[in-house]
Amino acid sequence: MFNQSWRSIAVAWFGCTLLFGAQAAQQPPAGPVAAATTADHSKLEALKGPFKSGPEVTKACLSCHNMAGHQVMKSIHWTWEGKSPGTGKTLGKKWAANNFCGSPLSNEPRCTSCHAGYGWTDKNFDFTNQDNVDCLACHDTTGGYKKFATNAGHPLYEAREYEPMEGPPGKKQVQAPDLTKIAQHVGKPGRANCGACHFNGGGGDAVKHGDLDSSLKNPSRELDVHMAKDGANMVCADCHTFNAHQPSGSRYAANPKDTHGLDLPKDDHNRATCESCHGLAPHKEAKINHHANKVACQTCHIPEFARGGVATKMLWDWSTAGKMDADGKPLFVKDDHGHLKYSAAKGDFKYGENVRPEYKWYNGVVQQVTITDKLDGFVTKDGVLELNRVEGSAGDPNARIWPFKVMHGKQPYDTENNTLVVNHVFGDDDTALWKHYDFAKSIKAGMDYAGLPYSGKFGFIETRMNWFITHMVAPKEKAVPCAECHTRSADGRLAAITDIYLPGRDRNPWVDLFGGLAIVGAIGAGAVHGLVRIITRRRKENTQ
Amino acid sequence: MSERIYIYKRYERFWHWSQALLIIAMMITGFEVHGSYTLLGFGDAVQWHTLAAWTLLTLWAFTIFWQFTTGEWRQYLPSLKNVAAMIKYYSYGIFVNSPHPFHKTALQKHNPLQRLAYLALLAVISPLIWGSGLLYLFYGDWSRLGLDAWLTLEWVAVAHTLGAFLITAFFFIHVYLTTTGHTMFAHIKAMITGWEEVGDHH
Numbered sequence: 158m159f160n161q162s163w164r165s166i167a168v169a170w171f172g173c174t175l176l177f178g179a180q181a182a183q184q185p186p187a188g189p190v191a192a193a194t195t196a197d198h199s200k201l202e203a204l205k206g207p208f209k210s211g212p213e214v215t216k217a218c219l220s221c222h223n224m225a226g227h228q229v230m231k232s233i234h235w236t237w238e239g240k241s242p243g244t245g246k247t248l249g250k251k252w253a254a255n256n257f258c259g260s261p262l263s264n265e266p267r268c269t270s271c272h273a274g275y276g277w278t279d280k281n282f283d284f285t286n287q288d289n290v291d292c293l294a295c296h297d298t299t300g301g302y303k304k305f306a307t308n309a310g311h312p313l314y315e316a317r318e319y320e321p322m323e324g325p326p327g328k329k330q331v332q333a334p335d336l337t338k339i340a341q342h343v344g345k346p347g348r349a350n351c352g353a354c355h356f357n358g359g360g361g362d363a364v365k366h367g368d369l370d371s372s373l374k375n376p377s378r379e380l381d382v383h384m385a386k387d388g389a390n391m392v393c394a395d396c397h398t399f400n401a402h403q404p405s406g407s408r409y410a411a412n413p414k415d416t417h418g419l420d421l422p423k424d425d426h427n428r429a430t431c432e433s434c435h436g437l438a439p440h441k442e443a444k445i446n447h448h449a450n451k452v453a454c455q456t457c458h459i460p461e462f463a464r465g466g467v468a469t470k471m472l473w474d475w476s477t478a479g480k481m482d483a484d485g486k487p488l489f490v491k492d493d494h495g496h497l498k499y500s501a502a503k504g505d506f507k508y509g510e511n512v513r514p515e516y517k518w519y520n521g522v523v524q525q526v527t528i529t530d531k532l533d534g535f536v537t538k539d540g541v542l543e544l545n546r547v548e549g550s551a552g553d554p555n556a557r558i559w560p561f562k563v564m565h566g567k568q569p570y571d572t573e574n575n576t577l578v579v580n581h582v583f584g585d586d587d588t589a590l591w592k593h594y595d596f597a598k599s600i601k602a603g604m605d606y607a608g609l610p611y612s613g614k615f616g617f618i619e620t621r622m623n624w625f626i627t628h629m630v631a632p633k634e635k636a637v638p639c640a641e642c643h644t645r646s647a648d649g650r651l652a653a654i655t656d657i658y659l660p661g662r663d664r665n666p667w668v669d670l671f672g673g674l675a676i677v678g679a680i681g682a683g684a685v686h687g688l689v690r691i692i693t694r695r696r697k698e699n700t701q
Numbered sequence: 702m703s704e705r706i707y708i709y710k711r712y713e714r715f716w717h718w719s720q721a722l723l724i725i726a727m728m729i730t731g732f733e734v735h736g737s738y739t740l741l742g743f744g745d746a747v748q749w750h751t752l753a754a755w756t757l758l759t760l761w762a763f764t765i766f767w768q769f770t771t772g773e774w775r776q777y778l779p780s781l782k783n784v785a786a787m788i789k790y791y792s793y794g795i796f797v798n799s800p801h802p803f804h805k806t807a808l809q810k811h812n813p814l815q816r817l818a819y820l821a822l823l824a825v826i827s828p829l830i831w832g833s834g835l836l837y838l839f840y841g842d843w844s845r846l847g848l849d850a851w852l853t854l855e856w857v858a859v860a861h862t863l864g865a866f867l868i869t870a871f872f873f874i875h876v877y878l879t880t881t882g883h884t885m886f887a888h889i890k891a892m893i894t895g896w897e898e899v900g901d902h903h
Contacts, residue, residue, distance in 0.1 A: 444747065447841025639744035645736045658855035661736040661743050665859045672866025679870040683877030686791075690881075693796040 199341035206337035211275045211291055211311055214340045218292045226287030228402035234273040235290065237261070243410045243522035252527040253409065254544050256473060256566025256620045257359035260528055260579045263606040266309040267583040271354040278309040280606075293336075295350050296343040301334045303353070307583070312336070322591060323489050323500050348384060349374050351393040363467040367512065367562035368628040372465020380465050382632045398428045405429040411625050413453070413521040413549070414557050431455070451657075453519075453557045455627050457637045461511045462562055462626050468496055472507035474567040476617035479594040487594065502582070502591045504567075514560030514626045516651055518549030523623075529609065532575050532618070542570075544622040551656040558654060562624040569600055573612030579603035708810050709895045713773070716764050717892055723757045724872065726750075731865050754834060776809070777823065779816045787814040795881065805899055822871060830864035833857050 198204055203217045219226050233239045238249035246252075250261055250268075261268035262280070269277035274289045276282065283289065291310060293302045305313045313333040320328045356362060356371050363370030378385040384392070397406045406412075406429025415430035418437040428434060431454040438446040448457075463469040480488045480501055487501030496508050524546040526535050537543050549556030570577050581603035582590040588602035596615060604611035642651045643661030651659060709717070730750040733740050741749065768774040786802040791814070794802070803812035811819065836848070836857045843849040882888040883898050891897030 442748075443841065444751075444838075450841065450844075638742065639747070640739070640742050643734075643736070643743040658853070658858055660734060660854075660858060663855070663858075664735065664862065665855075668859050668863050668866070672863065672869075675866050675870040676873065679873040679877075683873060687877065687880065689796055694798070 194344070198343050201341075204337075204340050206340060208336040208340055210314060211293065211336070212288045214336055215275075215288055215290050215292050217340065218343075219287060219290075225292070225402065226290050229273060229290045230284065230287060231401075232273070232403050234402075234404065236284065237272065239407075239409070241409055241523065241525060244524065246525060246527065248409050248525055248527065252529070254526045254528050254530075254577050255359075256544060256564055256568055256622050257365055257470070259568070259582065260603070260607070262528075262579045263581040263603045264583040267307050269310045270304045270306050270308060271357075272310045275310045292343070293339055294353065295346045297339050297350065298344040298347065299339050299342050300349060302336075302339045303334055305331070322502060323497055345392070346394055347392050351397075355393075359470065363463060363469045365470070365564075366624055366628075367462040367469040367509075368459065368624075368626045370463070370465055370467040370469065372467050373628065376465060376629075378632055379635060380631075381629050383630055388632070396428050396433070398426050400426055408625055409525060409545075410521060410523045411519075411559075411627065413519050413555055413559070431458075449557075451551070451557055453559045455625075455630070456514075456516060456558055456560050458630050458633070459514070459560060459626050459628075460631055460635060460637045461513055462560075462629055463510045463512050464629055464631075466510070468494065468508035468510045469512070469562065470506055470564070471509040471512070471562075472505070472565040473503065474505040475569060476504060476567045478502060478504040478590070479596070481594075501594060507565075512562065513650065515563045516558050516560055516654060517547055517623065518551065518553065518556045518654070518656075519547040519559040520549035520553045520556035522548040524548065526577065528577050528579060528607070530576065532570065532577070537621075540619065542618050542620045544620050547623050551654075558651065560626040562626055564622040564624060566620040566622065567617045568620055569596060569615045570618045571604075571612050572614045572616040574610055576609075578611065578615060579607040579609060581606060705896050705898050706805070706807060707895055708805065708807055708891055708897045710771075711895065712767055714892060714895060716760065716767070719760060720757065723753045723760070724868070726753045727757070728865070728869055728872070735862055735865070751838065754838070758831075776811055777816060777819050779820045780813055782813060784813045784817065787812055791881075805897065818871075822868075826864055826867045826871065829860060830868065833861035833864060837861055 201221075203220050206217075208214045208217070215226070229235050233249060236249065237251050238247060240246070241248050254260075258264075258268070265280075265282075266278050273291050273294060274282075275291055276289055291304070293312075294304060303312055304310055305317075313331060316330055316332050318328045319331050320326070352369070352371065352374055355366070355369050356373065358365035358369070363372075373381055373384055376385050378388045382388040383396075384390070394404075397404050399405070405427040412430050415432035416437070417424070418432050420426065420428045420433035435454075437449070440446050477499070478501060480499070482488045488499060489497060489501060490499040492498040492508075494508075496506070498506055498508075500506070524535065524543075526532070526542070526544045532542055535542055535544070535546065537546075547559070547561070568577070569580060578600045580590060580596070581588055581599045585592070586602075587593065588595075588598045590596065590599035593599070600615050601611065601613070637650065640661070642649055643659060645662055649662060651662070727750055730741065730746040730753070732738065733746040734743065734750055740746065783802060790799060790802050793799075805812075836843075836852065837854075839846075840854060840857075843852060879888040879892075880886070882891075887898055
């Protein structure tokens with residue numbers, strides 16, 4: 158016990174050193190940007206421009222950074238493909254199924270607006286051409302760079318009028334970014350760079366993750382103690398450290414339990430765990446440190462997700478898509494908070510803010526369904542298709558209790574082949590769902606495009622998906638109080654975790670019954686004995 | 702005539718009352734940890750319970766030293782002599798104003814029934830509570846010590862709860878029996894001042 162406290166003091170001291178070091182490095186430079194770096198990009202001959210397209214800028218970047226293109230082309234940001242370490246399955250956006258938009262296949266020009274490249278318009282995209290790498294999406298520091306939503310990863314090169322499908326009605330003029338100025342002001346990625354895609358996963362702000370949305374660009378300390386300006390003012394890449402353009406940390410399979418601890422300069426420069434900076438015993442109390450053996454840090458330190466004032470989608474029911482209004486135009490309905498609750502293009506939605514996560518054991522293995530999998534093995538007892546079942550149990554030494562956003566959905570599948578389907582939603586053709594609102598056509602087109610077997614018969618299946626909650630870490634004073642798990646209340650946070658003895662919740666009913674009777678018996682015996690004493694004494698006094 | 706004898710020395714009284722306070726604190730916080738009610742909040746209850754446990758262990762370390770250096774430990778040696786007489790007194794004699802069969806002295810301050818009760822406390826309830834309590838407290842170290850192969854938290858927690866119920870029942874009987882002295886508060890007064898008035902010697 159005492160040994161432990163000394164260790165935590167040492168760790169705290171070390172942590173402070175790290176923290177102050179990081180803060181010093183992130184102080185806004187007093188003078189020009191050049192003060193913090195050794196190269197002022199605005200003075201480089203190669204970046205004089207003017208640049209008319211993204212690939213032109215990339216060529217200029219690569220003329221000095223001659224390894225960068227090939228590094229990026231190995232990363233999941235480029236390939237959208239990767240092997241799951243837990244199951245060995247090939248995943249990535251190309252293969253992993255979800256219950257949001259579906260598959261990028263056949264919908265490339267829309268989906269690849271978040272690809273770290275230019276021009277992925279169809280399956281013939283050249284993944285070996287380094288000029289197609291998009292440097293600016295991550296390295297723009299002006300905030301002016303924006304990949305256009307439907308341009309296969311390109312920004313606009315001239316102003317365009319644009320009317321969003323789901324409203325508000327009316328055309329909007331969108332300006333083209335000044336590529337030359339942006340190219341001359343590149344630097345390390347900030348929160349907004351990563352956020353441009355990761356805050357908007359699923360097609361809009363906060364839709365997908367629940368713990369990642371635009372409120373994290375400039376969060377309050379209460380919302381995110383690490384990224385707040387008056388907190389540690391960290392950026393995504395401070396934890397998701399990059400090595401030769403390869404990001405660390407994975408949402409397909411987060412590290413369930415970091416037993417290595419502090420990430421020192423001699424280590425692998427992978428800091429995508431809490432323990433990488435906070436060590437293995439960060440609390441003053443040994444009892445709390447011991448919890449980390451079975452409970453992930455996030456479970457106590459992220460009391461709720463979607464806390465930044467932006468609602469996240471909790472349910473997406475594709476089966477109701479396609480309704481038209483009285484004028485025969487696609488129907489879009491907003492709720493009292495201004496959220497789209499029905500979209501003819503996408504179906505019904507439900508949203509949540511300040512949502513308490515669900516808790517599950519997780520040991521590092523995620524059984525992720527892909528678009529080619531037979532579904533039999535993935536349907537749970539309640540008949541719901543679990544798109545990414547997390548494995549683990551109390552007896553598993555690698556497992557800890559983790560928090561999740563559980564996304565509910567209802568989505569099309571092939572009722573004969575028992576597989577999910579590729580749905581062709583986006584495109585200016587005669588099959589796209591968002592143009593003709595006909596699933597029979599859009600699914601057929603999607604499956605043909607993907608080259609996957611399709612019976613021609615489809616239905617809708619209820620699905621569930623687990624999203625790791627690991628951002629929006631609250632300040633320590635806002636951590637979940639002990640009694641929210643250690644309680645007999647039926648809505649205790651860990652009510653669903655039944656394979657452990659949880660003090661304050663669990664008990665042996667026989668021991669409680671016996672013990673209760675023993676106490677009542679002790680009090681009762683004293684009371685009766687005392688009463689008899691009083692009565693017999695009175696009687697004696699009376700007879701005397 | 703009643704006589705007064707100096708029966709509880711200063712350290713003994715200090716030990717008794719501080720131990721009483723700690724045990725009451727542990728009963729209150731312990732049953733909150735058990736989930737029986739909410740008072741301080743689970744986290745604070747655990748902290749106070751743990752602090753009280755370490756304090757009591759420290760107090761016991763001094764008390765054991767005191768017991769052996771003063772020879773007072775002999776007060777806890779059991780004897781079956783006169784046990785029947787004590788049982789007869791508490792179940793009948795006390796109601797008809799019979800004389801107490803045991804004469805308290807500074808050398809023999811516990812009656813035979815008390816000796817048996819304290820021995821049961823020391824030999825059964827105390828090891829049950831402290832054994833399970835320390836295992837509970839050091840649950841996080843089980844895997845390092847190789848204990849997790851043959852112990853479960855459930856067993857340890859249930860054993861600790863059983864001990865808690867037993868000592869709570871003991872506590873209530875103990876408090877009631879303080880009223881059975883020469884006068885209602887004679888025993889309690891003695892534990893405060895050290896001096897006890899004992900009844901006429903028949």
